[in-house]
Amino acid sequence: MAGSPHFARIKADVLRIMASVPAGQVVSFADIGTHLDVMPRHVAYILATLPDIEKATLPWWRAVAADGSLGTPKRAPDGTTQAALLAAEGVMDPAAALVAVAALPHGVQRQTRPAITPAAPPRRRRSPRSAR
Template structure:
């Protein structure tokens, strides 16, 4: 996905949704894409491109492909983060959750990523 004027808005919205996926639940790139009206591959690209600080601040690991596959570039890290929460890709059907975009962030392209104490 090219870094267009919409990229910052879409990225902020993807991160907003990921930040609100409850522990122990999973969702898909497609579900987030449907919520934002963007292709699932855009969601996957944004999450696969996260830097170290963002990967620690957002529950990106709770997002899988519809077939349960993991982020290719970080499959080991993805699987390890899921295991810490007692999850596995096979849990997708039974642990799936749809997380709607927070209305406050729907149109705000400058929504900052909130960080915990270490961020």
């Protein structure tokens, strides 16, 4: 999954959205997932597995659960917790600081996965003998 072109596109979109979240505001994994038509856990996975260089340049700490909770404690490469990073931006109650992904200036179009259509049954080939 992590090496597929689809994953690369989703990751790039998540990073663009996160880069557009202003200080003092947060977005939810669920809202990003809805915007990109992926599961919130995929968004959380992408942000949880960022290399340290990306963690140092991207405001990953501005993504929270849909209810505003922080969930599993997360830390920056320097050891600073997500809660401390949010508090430094004046966010004491992440639920009150939630902003809609659609309201941010990220430029990522809302995604819709194509509906899954059932595969057609395999066609039977005629054997050369039955053609006579």
